[in-house]
Amino acid sequence: MDPGRADGKLPPVSDPQEPQAEPLTLEETARATAELATRPEASRLATSFLELVQRWAAPSAVLTAVRDPAGVAGFRLVPSLCNGSISLGIEKTLAKLVEETPQCLARPTLVRGEEMPGVRVRDNVVVPWWCEADSGLLVLRGVPRPVRPGLGEALALTAAVVWPRLLYLAIGTFVLGLGLLLCALAFAALDLRLSLDPVRLETSFVQRRTRRADRV
DSSP: OOTTOTTOOOOOOOOOOOOOOOOOOHHHHHHHHHHHHTOOSHHHHHHHHHHHHHHHHOOSEEEEEEEEEEEETTEEEOGGGOEEOOOTTHHHHHHHHHHHOGGGGTSOEEEOOOOOTTOOOEEEEEEEEEETTEEEEEEEEEEESSOOTTHHHHHHHHGGGTHHHHHHHHHHHHHHHHHHHHHHHHHHHHHHHHHHHHHHHHHHHHHHHHHHHHHO
16 A cells, blocks of 8 residues: 555556757767868768768658759759658658748757657658758658757758858759750760761762753
């Protein structure tokens, strides 16, 4: 019998509290930012940033998107800053996410997963970013609980050294690829024109012989 209860009943069992994760400190964030800034190559910078995200949050997928009116649902993915399983048409999912949680465009936002009995629910972390005239979202999907306090803010700070180098590299690569495509089309047109020259010569020869035969 519980001596604290006059009726002899057991006290109600309190719900276990969700464990608390160690918060990300400003010193840890500053060290990570300084380390990323030392990466000379863009590819190594992208790899290091994704490794940092994995170390801090362990998400099942990471995707980075630029807001682009000409893109699918107003977004365009940055492949070098995407990792994990990303479904086709994820841009539409991003647009729906923005519609349901518009505050994610202004500040880091934790989108908690739907609670289900017997299922270990994971959350999503959305971090907005800006770089010159470009802006977009960094989305961490399937982050296990508990999410470290200050995760979104820390990622926003560390990513500040990533966007200028990788975004403009992606734009330059896109322009270079478009230029090569146009060159390929020009050479294909030239090749088609040269391939038709023998046909034109043969047609002209046959026409001249036909005219001479008619005169005779």
